[in-house]
Amino acid sequence: MGTKDWKTALVTGGAGGLGFELARQCAARGMDVVLVGRNEERLVEAAAQLEFEHNIKAHVVVCDLAKVGAAAKVSARVREVGLVVDVLVNNAGFGYDARFVESDMARQRELILTNDLALVELVGEFAPDMAARKCGGILNVASVAGFMPGPDMATYYASKAFVQSFSQAIHVELRRAGVHVSTLCPGPVRTAFWENADAAHTPISRIALDAPFVASEGFNALCRNKALCVPGALAKTIVFATRLAPRGFVARTAAALQRPRKKK
Numbered sequence: 001m002g003t004k005d006w007k008t009a010l011v012t013g014g015a016g017g018l019g020f021e022l023a024r025q026c027a028a029r030g031m032d033v034v035l036v037g038r039n040e041e042r043l044v045e046a047a048a049q050l051e052f053e054h055n056i057k058a059h060v061v062v063c064d065l066a067k068v069g070a071a072a073k074v075s076a077r078v079r080e081v082g083l084v085v086d087v088l089v090n091n092a093g094f095g096y097d098a099r100f101v102e103s104d105m106a107r108q109r110e111l112i113l114t115n116d117l118a119l120v121e122l123v124g125e126f127a128p129d130m131a132a133r134k135c136g137g138i139l140n141v142a143s144v145a146g147f148m149p150g151p152d153m154a155t156y157y158a159s160k161a162f163v164q165s166f167s168q169a170i171h172v173e174l175r176r177a178g179v180h181v182s183t184l185c186p187g188p189v190r191t192a193f194w195e196n197a198d199a200a201h202t203p204i205s206r207i208a209l210d211a212p213f214v215a216s217e218g219f220n221a222l223c224r225n226k227a228l229c230v231p232g233a234l235a236k237t238i239v240f241a242t243r244l245a246p247r248g249f250v251a252r253t254a255a256a257l258q259r260p261r262k263k264k
């Protein structure tokens with residue numbers, strides 16, 4: 001079984017931004033898609049667009065992934081409509097730009113539940129079946145942020161380090177079962193992420209890549225079962241530098257990029 005046997009892809013956060021472009025990559029290869037998110041109207045609109053563009057079937061599952069039991073709910077809904085998920089794209093996630101001691105703990109918790117726990121539980125729902133069928137792919141969206149500590153956005157950076165470590169481990173575990181696992185680690189991407197994270201004012205948000213390019217790099221990496229995908233020369237340079245520079249220096253540099261620019 002190979003990538004040509006992938007028929008259905010489930011994409012979390014598939015209504016917009018990078019998730020929509022990842023769903024579009026799947027649809028462009030003839031896969032039916034299941035888009036998961038909280039906003040029904042946006043999901044339905046995105047599904048209609050993909051059906052129109054690619055002549056595939058697009059389903060929607062409305063689910064808040066920060067809620068207890070979310071992954072089981074998504075998987076139950078998918079089985080109910082008789083679908084078998086060949087490709088799981090764990091893309092849903094958000095950032096929170098705030099000094100930790102001044103931050104809202106409920107939002108920090110929601111971030112960890114969405115970015116990490118839901119991702120792990122969705123892999124737990126779908127990977128055993130992929131392994132049994134010896135067919136499937138899992139693309140987990142982490143970030144360049146996962147390579148370094150991120151002062152003023154501490155839990156976000158840490159949540160992406162978790163995604164990287166978890167994904168690279170299961171890449172090795174599932175390789176023998178013929179299931180592809182790739183981790184997409186973009187630098188800044190032009191999406192609503194920065195406004196949603198209260199971070200649109202930061203210098204780092206201004207050097208963003210286009211979402212279609214990042215999605216295409218990520219999907220191609222999954223097809224080749226590349227463990228780690230870092231799209232773009234700048235992001236690759238950042239990752240290389242984080243491996244050479246002392247950790248304290250890396251954290252201070254990340255802090256500087258995270259801070260608002262001084263007004264002239």
Ligand SMILES: NC(=O)c1ccc[n+]([C@@H]2O[C@H](COP(=O)([O-])OP(=O)(O)OC[C@H]3O[C@@H](n4cnc5c(N)ncnc54)[C@H](OP(=O)(O)O)[C@@H]3O)[C@@H](O)[C@H]2O)c1
Nearest residue numbers: 013017018037038039064065066092093143188189191193
């Ligand atoms: N943009 C960047 O610079 C950048 C860089 C590196 C990595 N990333 C990562 O890329 C992924 C996609 O982000 P994006 O840039 O496309 O930002 P975005 O446009 O804000 O999209 C985030 C998506 O996540 C979904 N989501 C958030 N919380 C959710 C929840 N509790 N339950 C279900 N869905 C939820 C949202 O869907 P609903 O609103 O419908 O729930 C939305 O579709 C994230 O994991 C992000 O960390 C982004």
